[in-house]
Amino acid sequence: MRRFDKRVAIGVAIIGVICLVWLGVTGALIGASLSESEREAVRNAVGARGVLLVVMWAVSLVVVGAVLSRLVAYFMTAPARLAEEAQVLLGTDVKRQLVPTGSIENRRLTDLFNQLVQQRESLRDEMDVRVAEAAHNTEQEKNRLAALMSELTKSVVVCNLDGRILLYNNRARMQFRKLSQAPGAIGGTELIGLGRSVYGVFDRKLVAHALENIQHRLQRGAAAPSAQFITTTPSGQLLRAQMAPVRSPQEGNELPKMTGFVLMLDNITREFEAQARQDSILHTLTERSRAALANMQAALDVLEYPDLEPDMHERLLKVLREETAGLGTRLREIKSSAVDGTVLRWPLEDMLGADLVAAAIRRIETIDNLSAVAEQVDDSLWLKVESFSLLQALSYLAERLKQECVITTLQLRLGMGDGRAQLDLCWQPSADKATTEVIPGWETDPMRSGGEDTSLTIQDVVERHGGAFWFGRDPDSGTVFFRFLLPLAAPQEQLETASMVRNESRPEYYDFDLFQSSAQTRSLEDSKLSELSFTVFDTETTGLDPANGDEIIQIAAVRIVNGKLLRHESFDQFVDPKRNIPEHTIPIHGITPDMVKGQPTIDKVLPAFHQFTQDTVLVAHNAAFDMRCLQVKEKVTGLVFDNPVMDTLLLSAVVHPNQESHRLEAITERFNINILGRHTALGDSMATAEVFLRLIPLLAEKGIFTLGQAREAAQKTYYARLKY
Amino acid sequence: MTKTVLIADDEPNILISLEFLMKREGYRVLLAHDGQEACDLIMTERPDLLLLDVMMPKKTGFDVCHEVRAHADFKDTPILLLTAKGRDTDVAKGLAMGANAYMIKPFSTKELVQKVREMLGAAV
Numbered sequence: 001m002r003r004f005d006k007r008v009a010i011g012v013a014i015i016g017v018i019c020l021v022w023l024g025v026t027g028a029l030i031g032a033s034l035s036e037s038e039r040e041a042v043r044n045a046v047g048a049r050g051v052l053l054v055v056m057w058a059v060s061l062v063v064v065g066a067v068l069s070r071l072v073a074y075f076m077t078a079p080a081r082l083a084e085e086a087q088v089l090l091g092t093d094v095k096r097q098l099v100p101t102g103s104i105e106n107r108r109l110t111d112l113f114n115q116l117v118q119q120r121e122s123l124r125d126e127m128d129v130r131v132a133e134a135a136h137n138t139e140q141e142k143n144r145l146a147a148l149m150s151e152l153t154k155s156v157v158v159c160n161l162d163g164r165i166l167l168y169n170n171r172a173r174m175q176f177r178k179l180s181q182a183p184g185a186i187g188g189t190e191l192i193g194l195g196r197s198v199y200g201v202f203d204r205k206l207v208a209h210a211l212e213n214i215q216h217r218l219q220r221g222a223a224a225p226s227a228q229f230i231t232t233t234p235s236g237q238l239l240r241a242q243m244a245p246v247r248s249p250q251e252g253n254e255l256p257k258m259t260g261f262v263l264m265l266d267n268i269t270r271e272f273e274a275q276a277r278q279d280s281i282l283h284t285l286t287e288r289s290r291a292a293l294a295n296m297q298a299a300l301d302v303l304e305y306p307d308l309e310p311d312m313h314e315r316l317l318k319v320l321r322e323e324t325a326g327l328g329t330r331l332r333e334i335k336s337s338a339v340d341g342t343v344l345r346w347p348l349e350d351m352l353g354a355d356l357v358a359a360a361i362r363r364i365e366t367i368d369n370l371s372a373v374a375e376q377v378d379d380s381l382w383l384k385v386e387s388f389s390l391l392q393a394l395s396y397l398a399e400r401l402k403q404e405c406v407i408t409t410l411q412l413r414l415g416m417g418d419g420r421a422q423l424d425l426c427w428q429p430s431a432d433k434a435t436t437e438v439i440p441g442w443e444t445d446p447m448r449s450g451g452e453d454t455s456l457t458i459q460d461v462v463e464r465h466g467g468a469f470w471f472g473r474d475p476d477s478g479t480v481f482f483r484f485l486l487p488l489a490a491p492q493e494q495l496e497t498a499s500m501v502r503n504e505s506r507p508e509y510y511d512f513d514l515f516q517s518s519a520q521t522r523s524l525e526d527s528k529l530s531e532l533s534f535t536v537f538d539t540e541t542t543g544l545d546p547a548n549g550d551e552i553i554q555i556a557a558v559r560i561v562n563g564k565l566l567r568h569e570s571f572d573q574f575v576d577p578k579r580n581i582p583e584h585t586i587p588i589h590g591i592t593p594d595m596v597k598g599q600p601t602i603d604k605v606l607p608a609f610h611q612f613t614q615d616t617v618l619v620a621h622n623a624a625f626d627m628r629c630l631q632v633k634e635k636v637t638g639l640v641f642d643n644p645v646m647d648t649l650l651l652s653a654v655v656h657p658n659q660e661s662h663r664l665e666a667i668t669e670r671f672n673i674n675i676l677g678r679h680t681a682l683g684d685s686m687a688t689a690e691v692f693l694r695l696i697p698l699l700a701e702k703g704i705f706t707l708g709q710a711r712e713a714a715q716k717t718y719y720a721r722l723k724y
Numbered sequence: 725m726t727k728t729v730l731i732a733d734d735e736p737n738i739l740i741s742l743e744f745l746m747k748r749e750g751y752r753v754l755l756a757h758d759g760q761e762a763c764d765l766i767m768t769e770r771p772d773l774l775l776l777d778v779m780m781p782k783k784t785g786f787d788v789c790h791e792v793r794a795h796a797d798f799k800d801t802p803i804l805l806l807t808a809k810g811r812d813t814d815v816a817k818g819l820a821m822g823a824n825a826y827m828i829k830p831f832s833t834k835e836l837v838q839k840v841r842e843m844l845g846a847a848v
Contacts, residue, residue, distance in 0.1 A: 297831075
């Protein structure tokens with residue numbers, strides 16, 4: 001049965017009233033033209049049949065109603081229905097043919113709609129096929145890249161511009177493990193991991209310097225800008241890093257921007273040691289042999305003089321015998337100190353001299369009360385330098401000049417001399433200070449620059465360049481200077497400017513969506529929970545009173561980055577508590593005294609754990625207790641865990657205020673999470689992490705999105721008042 | 725007037741020959757076995773020419789050069805550096821430090837004698 005249409009009723013009523021009025025007006029007109037007697041006759045004739053009139057009027061209305069409702073259905077309802085159905089087709093993915101109804105025009109419209117829908121569907125199908133193909137290709141490329149990276153014998157680490165690790169290969173993981181100073185199997189996990197900062201391993205300034213070099217080259221349009229540097233790690237290993245930029249797709253005529261960088265790492269500690277040994281042997285051999293030969297030759301020359309006294313003759317022969325014997329011994333020594341032939345030189349990079357001077361000036365000007373200007377800089381000179389240490393040397397000298405000779409302005413000079421570049425740091429000596437007095441020793445003192453000590457000396461820097469360094473004075477002007485003799489490079493890179501970067505010559509790279517994770521510039525409080533990195537951890541202890549001698553016997557942790565639980569980047573370490581483990585606690589944690597015997601002590605484990613948690617929010621179940629355990633160790637280890645802390649117990653209470661229990665077992669049951677190894681630190685960490693991941697969307701439903709909001713909500717819960 | 729030549733080297737084996745050669749040329753010879761001894765002798769004996777080894781204990785030949793040149797009395801005293809360090813950067817540094825000439829070991833004694841003769845002649 002079709003719904004009764006109000007429009008029909010209104011239409012019928014209007015027509016009925018119009019008919020009535022029309023009839024009335026007609027009757028009145030007729031009545032006015034009749035005489036009184038005629039009117040009387042009409043009244044008599046019609047009066048009794050008035051009911052018939054009304055009935056006929058009603059009947060006519062029924063007919064009108066029927067016609068109207070047909071017309072409405074035909075001309076109004078059908079297009080309206082068509083509009084509704086088209087709306088459905090437009091708004092959803094429903095595929096169906098519309099049934100033509102109503103007027104001929106409406107039927108034609110319906111047909112057109114049907115054709116449009118069909119066209120849309122076939123386009124969609126076509127697109128789906130293409131998307132699937134593209135996805136397949138991308139997947140294949142990803143796999144190829146992954147295979148390539150895992151097969152590479154070099155360590156590869158990909159970072160965004162903030163130095164966060166976006167990608168690394170297994171080789172890099174192994175290498176970082178070797179670099180780690182942390183004991184046992186946990187080594188390395190605190191250094192490498194998705195989202196971690198590479199500055200845990202590399203000097204931030206060194207990386208920044210290399211990046212700046214690359215940027216300059218990019219701006220100049222070099223085709224293959226990359227930089228190399230060598231760095232020592234905190235554990236004393238020597239790493240050679242090659243850095244290449246990851247570029248954004250080119251837009252218009254703009255040069256591509258850097259969005260990140262790839263580091264390829266080689267551990268060259270051993271090679272370098274061997275090389276250094278070889279170098280020193282060769283060096284000694286040459287110099288000593290030269291000296292010995294000089295002694296022999298001089299003796300031989302003198303022996304030829306006829307006026308030689310017998311005593312002198314004998315002394316000279318002795319010289320000859322001694323020196324030949326000495327030479328022989330040295331040669332034997334070299335043979336025995338088997339030196340392999342690996343050749344490694346400190347990598348020197350080509351750099352435009354003027355760029356180096358500009359960089360040096362920028363650096364010197366960061367020192368308070370010091371200014372520097374370029375003076376007589378030969379713009380055409382290309383140097384072969386290790387710019388980082390060289391700049392360090394210049395700023396160290398500047399700082400010492402400021403402190404010991406009260407110098408406030410310096411000039412930098414760059415020129416050619418005898419096939420080498422001369423880089424001078426000049427100043428006007430003040431009258432009351434004898435500058436020459438302070439010079440000895442500057443060359444061999446460990447450099448200190450920007451408040452940081454380095455183990456390098458000026459002499460080392462000079463050695464790296466195979467150069468020379470001295471203090472000099474211009475005879476005319478009285479200007480004094482430190483001079484570096486530096487190797488020159490062929491001015492080659494300028495040519496590359498001509499071959500501007502073209503699309504096809506740019507390296508391909510793979511979009512892993514990870515580059516979008518940009519700097520967390522907003523303060524952590526305002527950061528979304530779904531975007532933060534977390535360390536979910538758990539400790540097992542000898543008892544519940546850390547303040548009064550209960551000790552940690554196991555720490556485990558896992559990481560959550562980008563909303564994903566990184567199971568393979570876990571931390572799990574037994575700790576020797578250096579005390580007994582109470583018998584009654586063993587069934588709870590399952591850790592027996594022999595399991596912790598000989599394990600590292602807490603002062604060895606906490607530094608690694610501290611680094612593991614760096615730049616993350618700490619998460620634990622009943623965090624107050626675990627935090628207390630860490631805090632009582634603050635004095636011994638000097639390590640403060642000042643990361644923001646989240647407690648899954650409190651968050652669970654926020655989300656489910658009506659539940660009675662917020663023990664980890666109860667929550668995991670509620671969320672249907674399987675725990676492997678309950679009451680082992682790692683098992684509990686995993687479970688807590690799973691719980692935490694499920695809590696995040698539930699918190700969002702309550703309008704809790706940021707760390708700050710979550711902390712505030714947690715504090716309000718009753719459990720926040722629990723204190724250990 | 726007899727010229728005085730100071731020879732500074734820490735290797736006795738070269739001193740024997742050099743001493744003989746210089747004496748044979750008719751010079752008065754002073755011997756020093758390290759840089760400090762050389763400096764002291766220069767101040768007291770005022771030699772006319774210095775033959776300096778670069779690698780010496782206490783003070784290197786570069787240091788001695790620098791010190792001598794900084795002293796007004798000796799700024800024209802000829803200095804001949806003798807060294808086993810043979811890199812061109814070392815030569816550049818030696819000359820910058822004020823040496824007049826530079827000979828790399830091993831050298832020909834004839835050339836050395838010739839050089840000393842020239843330098844002393846020029847200094848007169």
